[in-house]
Amino acid sequence: MSGTRDDSVPRNRLPSAREIGVDDLVRRMFATYGVEDVPAERIPREPTALPWGELKQTFALPADIEERAGIEIRDDVPPDRSRLELLLSREVDRRTAVKLLAIGLVLGFGFLQTACRALLPVGARSDEEREKAKLSLEEYFKRHYRLMTDEEKRATIERLERLYELETGKRPHISTQGPHEGVLYGYAFNISKCRGYLECIRGCIEENNLDRGTDMRYIRIHEIPAGGFSLARANDSFYHEVPAEGHMYVGTQCYHCENPPCVEVCPVQATWKEPDGIVVVDYDWCIGCRYCQAACPYDGRRFNWRTPHVPVEEINLNQHYLGNRLRRKGVMEKCTFCIQRVRQGRLPACVEACPTGARVFGNLLDPNxxxxxxxxxxxxxxxxxxxxxxxxxxxYMD
Amino acid sequence: MRRLLSHMWPVLSLLPLLAAAVMVITACAGNVRVEGPSVEERLQEAEHQVLPTPQVSSRPFLEFEQYRLLQAAAGGIEAPPVETYVLTRVDDLTAYPCSTCHVKPLDELRAESEAEGQLQHWEITLNHGDESTLTCETCHNVNADGEGEDTVDALRTLAGKPVEFDAAYQQCAQCHASAVEDWLGGAHGKRVGGWAEPRVLQNCADCHNPHDPEWDVRWPAVPPKDFSRGRGGGP
Known part of the structure; x- marks a missing residue:
């Protein structure tokens, strides 16, 4: 937060726009959403009582905006908060919404509060809550992972780690380690060795902080009755003593395709193939449209229908930005070959957990x-x- | 001609529809294929390049493991192209060295412990091959009475040569040659630590009980969630 708090100000008063760093926020909002038609120098630096007509001009809004929304606002006085909120609640495009939010800030209402309550530092009661709100707001305006500078990456990691610490008292280590040169990861699965013990699935759930509340699994083990390799006849939710007589077991998960169709269909480029061959998702860029899930021919992708829940004592604190860090509701996730492990030189958790040696992982570019x-x-x-x-x-087979 | 057409019109009117269907099907079939280089092409390309050695090591994850260089020359085992280590066995054995007790002929020892009413190695049942193929003596040098080649503290090949417990894979290789070949290549068994150098493998007996190599029939590690009663088991 910029500026200092005056101790004489009563605690329950909403901090002024200046106190929460308004110019900074408005500029950043504009930069993020490409609202270039508002010259930065025209943005009032502190809360003002500009009349509505003047505000419309300053922020390059159409003159009849309130008319079109069916609301009456007088041009010669500053708009009151409820009118602005009403206007914002009408169907406006993203750029207009950003401008209206900015106007709210400039007028010094704790205005964004309604629009994105959880994100705003305004009105938070304790220092901790205020810090959380500030971090969440900054997170909201960060860029796509591949466009971040090292400094931006460092800053978002710091925020994410601190946010989780504020929430639970435990601080994860979130890595941004990049790919190693001369490495292309590949995986092999021995279908004559798998016995359906599902140790791989348990290892994966624990390693990758998968939702414990739903049946979230990156790996599926298909139990196929004898008489031909057919996944159509397979059962992937068996629960009986294994291996069952006359059945074989075949595991599927994300295959990290060299030509991944899921990457091609993503409308916001929130998923891509890293140079070491791992197909990753930027959980903070994903809009949850699930096109990738539809495009994947292998059922490799999973969607978070609700906020994933992992008990604090079970959380794996060794995390990667593109890997097992905690996800939100409404985003895609999938196997990342345990990016947080393999970029350290370790094996994926499923390979390590498999008691039968059916899973093999390594560098395809190393001929040995x-x-x-x-x-x-x-x-x-x-x-x-x-x-x-x-x-x-x-x-492969023995 | 007119008459013919008037009779044929139902068929003729279907023709454009058919043509459209064929076009749609071929277009779909064409579109499904994703274009791009194959992994094979990428690997072939890499053969002609000098690739940097990945700056990564498994060593930090092998801190608590004990391993030794693979003893390749003996037992007809061909050395793999990369330096390969194998987890040691001796530190896992509960009653080693064997010569702590086995200083007398086996018959005498057995008579003694029967007199005491306390049989040794009672927990071991040999369930590997059958009695005509494998007995204790096939692998263990139980009647050894000397040092050096004739030691009780080592396994013994079919030809009577000693094999250290740490190199027990040589013992297994006598019969399970193809499994050992796969193990050395990487298609069988498990690596320890990580995918990066150094390459450390689990010994045969780390997974297979040499006295009873049959694998367990057991319940899976994860039960499926039951969604029949509302939300599945979660908080």
Missing amino acids: SEIRWILENKKVFRLKEDLGTEPKFWY
């Missing part, structure tokens, strides 16, 4: 790696190869 030995010495296949998606996930 285990995964390459399998590709060169075993009979391997991939699912739906004819689609040209080029999964980096092979199945």
Whole structure:
């Protein structure tokens, strides 16, 4: 927060626009949403009592905006808060909304409070709440992960770590470690070894902070009855002693395709393929449209229908921005080959958890790696190869 | 001609529809394929390049493991192209060295413990191969009476050569040659620590009980959530 608090000001009074850093916020809102038709120097620097007519001019709003919304606001006096809120609640485009929010700030109402209550530092009762609100608001205006500078990355990590600490008292370590040069990750699955123990799923849930409330699983193990490899006849929610007589077990998860169709369909580029071959999601850029889920031919993507819940004592604090950090409601998530682990040189949690050795992981670009030995010495296949998606996930047999 | 047309009109009117359907189907089939380089092409391309060695190591995650360099030369095992380590066994054994007790012939020891009413190794039941193929003596040098080659503190190959417990994979390799080949290549068994160097493998007996190698039939680790009664089991 910029500015200092005057101790003589009663606690229950809403802090002024200046106290919460208004210019800064307005400028940033404009920068984020590309509202270039308002010259920055015309934005009032402190709360003012500008009449509505003048405000419309300053913020380059159409002259008949209130008329079109069916609201009456006098041009020669400052608009009152309820009128502005009413206007904002009408169907306005994003740029207009940003401008109206900015006008609210300039007029010194604790105005955004209504629009995005949880995000605003205004009116928060304790210092902790105010800090949380301020951090959340800043988070709201950050950029796409791939456009962030190192400094911006550092700042968002600091905010995310602090936010979780404020909420639970535990501070995670969120890494932004990039890909290693000369590495392309690949995975192999031995279908003659898997016995359906589901240790991989347990390992994955614990490692990746998956929602404990719903049946969120990145991995599915399909129990296929003998007589041909058919996923259509498979059961992926079995619960009986395994391995069952006359059945085979085949695991599926995100295959990290070289030509990922999910990436192609994302309308906001919130998902992409990293140079080391891992397909990742920027959880804070995803709009939850689920196009990627529809485009994936392998059922590799999962959607958060509700806020994921992980008990504080079970949380994995070793996190990555593009990996197992905590997700929100309404965003996509999926297997990341445990990006937080593999970029440290470790194996994905499913590989480590598998007691049968059915899962193999390694560097495809290293000709001496285990995964390459399998590709060169075993009979391997991939699912739906004819689609040209080029999964980096092979199945093989003993 | 007119007459023919008037009779054929139902069929003829279907023709454009059919053509449209064929076009849609072919267009769809064409669109489904995602274009881009294949992994194979990428790997072939990489063969002609000098790639940097990834600056990453498994070592920090091997801190609590004990491992030794693979003893390749013996047992007909071919050395893999990368330096390979195997987890040691001796530190896992509860009654090692064997020579602490096995200083007398086996018959005498057995008679003693029967007299005491306290059998040793009672928890071990040999359930590996059958009695005509495998007995204790097939792998253990139980009647050894000397040092060096003829030690009780090592396993024994079929030809009577000693094999250290840490290199027990050589013992297994005598019969399970293809499994050991897969193990060394990377298609069988498990790596420890990470995917990066150094390469450390689990020993055969870390997963397979050599006396009873059959795997368990057991319940899966995760039960499915029951959604039949409203929200599934969560808070």
